[in-house]
Amino acid sequence: MDINKFIEKFSQQFDETDADVFTPEIVFKELEEWSSLTALSVIAMIDDEYGVMISGKEIEGAEHITDLFELVVHKKNN
Amino acid sequence: MKVFSLEGKKILITGASSGIGAKIAIMAAEFGACVTLTGRSMEKLNIVRNHMKANEHDLFPMDLTNEESILQLSSSGHKFDGVVYNAGVIDYTPVKFINQAKFNKIFDINFTAIVLLNGLFIKNKRLNKNASLVFVSSVSSQLGVQGTALYAASKAALNAYARITASELAIQGIRSNSISPGIVKTGTHIGDDVTNLAVHESKYPLGYGTPEDIGHLVIYMLSNASRWMTGTDIKIDGGYSLHS
Numbered sequence: 001m002d003i004n005k006f007i008e009k010f011s012q013q014f015d016e017t018d019a020d021v022f023t024p025e026i027v028f029k030e031l032e033e034w035s036s037l038t039a040l041s042v043i044a045m046i047d048d049e050y051g052v053m054i055s056g057k058e059i060e061g062a063e064h065i066t067d068l069f070e071l072v073v074h075k076k077n078n
Numbered sequence: 079m080k081v082f083s084l085e086g087k088k089i090l091i092t093g094a095s096s097g098i099g100a101k102i103a104i105m106a107a108e109f110g111a112c113v114t115l116t117g118r119s120m121e122k123l124n125i126v127r128n129h130m131k132a133n134e135h136d137l138f139p140m141d142l143t144n145e146e147s148i149l150q151l152s153s154s155g156h157k158f159d160g161v162v163y164n165a166g167v168i169d170y171t172p173v174k175f176i177n178q179a180k181f182n183k184i185f186d187i188n189f190t191a192i193v194l195l196n197g198l199f200i201k202n203k204r205l206n207k208n209a210s211l212v213f214v215s216s217v218s219s220q221l222g223v224q225g226t227a228l229y230a231a232s233k234a235a236l237n238a239y240a241r242i243t244a245s246e247l248a249i250q251g252i253r254s255n256s257i258s259p260g261i262v263k264t265g266t267h268i269g270d271d272v273t274n275l276a277v278h279e280s281k282y283p284l285g286y287g288t289p290e291d292i293g294h295l296v297i298y299m300l301s302n303a304s305r306w307m308t309g310t311d312i313k314i315d316g317g318y319s320l321h322s
Contacts, residue, residue, distance in 0.1 A: 036275045037172060040225040043272065044175035056275045 001050070001076070006069045009049055013041040024066040042068070052076055081303045085110035088206075089300060090158045092142060092195075093165025095122035097264035098214070100129075101289030102162055102296050107131040109297050114156060116140050116165070142191040152198035159206050160300040161199065163192045164214045166233075170225035170272050181228060188232035193239060205252055212299045213240040213256040214292075217315040220258065221322050225276050233258070237311050244309030253308040257295055260315030262287040283317035 003024060011022040017033045028034060039059050046052055046068075052075045054068070062068045089106050093099040095117025103113050107130035117123050120139040127135055136156070140147035142165050166188045171180050192213065199205055218226045219233035237256045244254035261277060263286045279286050295314055298304050313319065 037224045039275045040170050040272070041172045041175065044171055048175060056272045059275070 001069070001073050003066070003069050006072070007065055009045055010042065010065055010068070013038050013045055022065065024069075025064050027063055028065055029063075046072055050076060082297060082301045083110050084160075084297065084300055087111045087159040087300065088114070088157065089160040089162065090114045090116070090156070091162045091164055092116045092192075095119050095126060098259075098262055098289045098292050099162070099164040100126045101293045102164060103135075104129050104131075105290070105293040105297055106300065107133055107135065109301070111160075111300070112136075114138055114158070116142070116151065142195065143186045145194070148191065148195050148198065152195060152202050152204060157204050157206050158199070158209060160210045160212070161196070161205070162212045162214065162296055162300070163196065163236075165191070166214065167229075168273070169229045170276055171228055172225055173227050176228060184228040185232050185235075188229070189235045189239070192236065196243065200247065205247075205250075208251040208305070209253070210300050210304065211240070211243065211247075211252065211254040212296055213237070213254070214296075215240075215256040215258045215311065217258045217260045217313055217319055220313070221319060223276055240311070241309045248308060253304070255299055255304075255307060255309065256311045257292070257299065258311055258313045258315070259292050260287060260318040262289060262292055264289055281318060281321075282315070283320060285316060287314070287316055 007022050011019050014033050017031055042059065043054055046054055050072050052072050054071060058071055062071065084106055089111045091099055091103050091113060094103045094115035103115050103126055106113050112134045114136040115123050115126060116138045118139065118141055120137065123137040123139060127137060138151055140151060167184060169184045213236050215233040215236050218230040219237055240254050240256040247254060260282060261273060292314065295312065
């Protein structure tokens with residue numbers, strides 16, 4: 001799995017935030033545009049693109065995009 | 079009071095192996111009904127039956143999206159005085175992620191299965207005169223909660239279906255109503271933290287509901303106490319929609 005592609009897909013769930021804001025270490029919940037709908041979109045994107053279901057709790061527990069990426073990699077391999 | 083009694087009534091409840099459906103089954107038995115319970119797991123249905131006041135209850139393990147099972151249930155010897163169409167699935171797919179597979183998954187269980195089963199019950203004359211049909215919808219069918227497009231649309235379709243059924247069956251004295259609950263704390267919902275992303279309990283003036291809250295309403299809908307009520311939808315949501 002490619003983290004850059006993951007970040008790109010992640011960033012596509014936002015409409016107002018500049019694409020170059022999205023780095024592996026960004027604390028995504030601090031972004032002004034982050035909302036419960038974005039969270040639902042991220043869950044749906046991960047299901048669609050990677051065939052992995054993540055929970056609301058797991059989103060809440062993640063701080064950086066890398067945390068989510070590693071979670072998806074882990075779930076895909078188990 | 080006797081008018082609320084379900085003594086002598088045969089009631090079918092779908093999705094009775096857990097959550098609201100299981101509670102309705104237990105309460106209906108307490109009020110004197112003979113209950114037929116459907117659900118996917120025989121093991122879970124047995125557990126529910128063990129909690130029910132003894133009577134001639136039946137367990138019918140089935141997958142509601144399986145046409146063969148629907149045909150079997152609707153052509154079995156059972157005749158019912160009440161049916162509670164409770165089985166359903168929740169979904170939180172944002173509009174832009176809806177695809178055919180997701181659409182089918184939600185509508186197959188929340189709408190199509192019910193339409194097919196209920197149609198066959200009527201066609202095969204499995205409903206007694208004065209029977210009561212209760213369709214468990216959702217208050218979200220009338221709201222705009224983000225992420226619930228498929229779920230809310232399937233439930234709104236169910237509300238419309240319940241109304242037309244009422245119109246067609248009134249001549250037989252058969253009543254058809256839907257109920258629209260807000261979020262109820264059940265075994266599945268407590269663990270459903272995606273729900274918490276979309277809604278928060280603080281938005282509920284009376285807090286989230288319990289399965290008993292819904293059970294009491296359903297008992298009323300099944301009983302002769304509601305004999306003059308048909309073609310309507312009852313919202314039961316702890317005041318959630320007061321501010322919407």
